[in-house]
Amino acid sequence: MDPIFGEPFDPDPDPEIVPAAEADDGLDDHLWMHDDGRVWDLGPAEVDTDNDGINDSLTRNGPDGVTVYTDSDRDGQVDKITEIGADGSVRSAILDPESGVWVPFDSGRLR
Ligand SMILES: [Ca+2]
Numbered sequence: 001m002d003p004i005f006g007e008p009f010d011p012d013p014d015p016e017i018v019p020a021a022e023a024d025d026g027l028d029d030h031l032w033m034h035d036d037g038r039v040w041d042l043g044p045a046e047v048d049t050d051n052d053g054i055n056d057s058l059t060r061n062g063p064d065g066v067t068v069y070t071d072s073d074r075d076g077q078v079d080k081i082t083e084i085g086a087d088g089s090v091r092s093a094i095l096d097p098e099s100g101v102w103v104p105f106d107s108g109r110l111r
């Protein structure tokens with residue numbers, strides 16, 4: 001008999017398991033949104049607006065003020081946009097998940 005084929009088969013009793021936290025690393029914390037049939041990658045969330053320890057929003061400065069993009073249900077897709085005008089006006093819209101249409105949510109002025 002050839003001794004090479006006499007080696008006992010030793011199955012790996014401890015298969016490698018990738019920790020979920022590690023598998024979730026990468027681009028998953030980027031916010032994105034649909035617009036006009038395209039998907040925009042807005043980059044990683046920078047702001048935690050509801051203080052739950054998870055960044056959910058990012059802001060963009062524009063010529064007329066600041067726009068806040070918020071992912072309120074943590075699926076990565078932006079579902080609320082708030083525009084804060086240079087004059088203090090506030091305009092919000094939330095994404096209707098059924099129709100994909102932005103619906104005016106709230107408006108007014110900063111208190
Ligand atoms: Ca948060």
Ligand SMILES: [Ca+2]
Pocket residue numbers: 071072073074075076077078079
């Ligand atoms: Ca979302």
